[in-house]
Amino acid sequence: MTVLKAAVIGCGSIAKNRHLLEYDANEQVKITAVCDIVQARAQETANTYGAAAYTDYKDLLQKEDIDIVSVCLPNNLHAPVSIAALEAGAHVLCEKPMATSSEEAQAMIDAAERSGKKLMIGHNQRFVSSHERAHRLIQSGDVGKIYSFRTTFGHGGPEGWSADGKDSWFFDKEKAFIGAMGDLGVHKADLLRYLLGEEFVNVAGFIENNAKEGITVDDNAVCILRTESGVIGTMAASWAYVPQEDNSTIIYAEKATLRLEDDPVHSLVVQYVNGEVVKYELGQIQSNDAGGQTNTHVIDHFVKSIVNNQQPLIDGYEGKRSLEVILAAIESEEATKISK
Structure with missing residues (x-):
């Protein structure tokens, strides 16, 4: 069975209540690295999942051999971090909205096509x-x-x-x-x-x-x-x-x-x-009211698309149109x- 190594960049609530939980529940994924500018938050998350902790995403991408990256950051960082991860050879699941402009969204799509990696936007x-x-x-x-x-x-x-x-x-x-x-x-x-x-x-x-x-x-x-x-x-x-x-x-x-x-x-x-x-x-x-701890099926779908080499339902083009x-x-x- 293929086991994909995943990194989550940004360890706030969307990562804690959705991405990390759903990666951890998927038997085809192992969380190997996490990153957050708040060191204590990164370390706490790393301890929970037995992963390496980083405070700089560039260090993570340079030092870790990663198959999947989840980008769970403020909206202005979605494009630059997603592009960096794609260029580092990882498939990318980026939170919504995809970017802050149509031009940024297109740059993400172009990076995915150049790298031959999959890009999905987290529209659950x-x-x-x-x-x-x-x-x-x-x-x-x-x-x-x-x-x-x-x-x-x-x-x-x-x-x-x-x-x-x-x-x-x-x-x-x-x-x-x-x-x-x-x-x-x-x-x-x-x-x-x-x-x-x-x-x-x-x-x-x-x-x-x-x-x-x-x-x-x-x-x-x-x-x-x-x-x-x-x-x-x-x-x-x-x-x-x-x-x-x-x-x-x-x-x-x-x-x-x-x-x-x-x-x-x-x-x-x-x-x-x-x-x-x-x-x-x-x-x-x-529901956010319920703490958000329900399976959104986003992670499972993205993992399946990678393992089976299929186009994700919400790829970069779909994310760009909704943006x-x-x-x-x-x-x-x-x-x-x-x-x-």
Whole structure:
């Protein structure tokens, strides 16, 4: 059996609650190195998994023989560290958003192609059971033509989940580049592209900071989106949804309405126009409210794609397209302002 040597760069909450746990649970992976600029955090993580500890990712890439690198860093470091890891000969799983610009995203794609290594972006919403089932129903034609949608992803903010709490890099525009839209909205942009099977051609974004004081990024955003075939709908991302998370999506179609993660018991409810209602119990979506310690299937999929030499479901091109939706939302925010 092939055993891949993995390194995790960035040992904050996303690494602790997702990447490290899921690598450790995969019998085809051994965590051999970790890196974090906070030495105590790196060492504690290394001790937990029997790995080598580093505070400089360049040292790690130079000294360790690594097959896989997970990049779990502030958004402004996604591109440079991913490119360095690819050039060092490792396959790369990078957290979302993929980069801070379309140009950075393309540079990551180019680096992957030059190195012959795989690049995957950690958009875990595609692997949620209710989303996979809805995708199959839509693609099969069971619900007919899609007319509209509304989707939202909101919670109380990264301070309740991030390793650094209120001092988290998520609130620093220089490091994060964008707030709730980059943290949560890009997940939903990717999900909608997956569910609808289409690209968006028009985006109108309304991005605001009105809930948290002292931060330099958005904490509330709403977008209006239109696909190639004319499907229109709304996408909301927020760090002001208290006291509980909302991660729901509603798809309005010709023959049925699909309600995803909108019911506390049934993760997918399909309401057909003939009056029939089908309720699916497919397990809970991974939640920051619950500590995030559920299997996202992202790691397992990435490992399988490497072992079987298959293209990951969310490769660099897919990550770039989802990123470009939120980049367009930012641009439209400026373009649609009414002059006084």
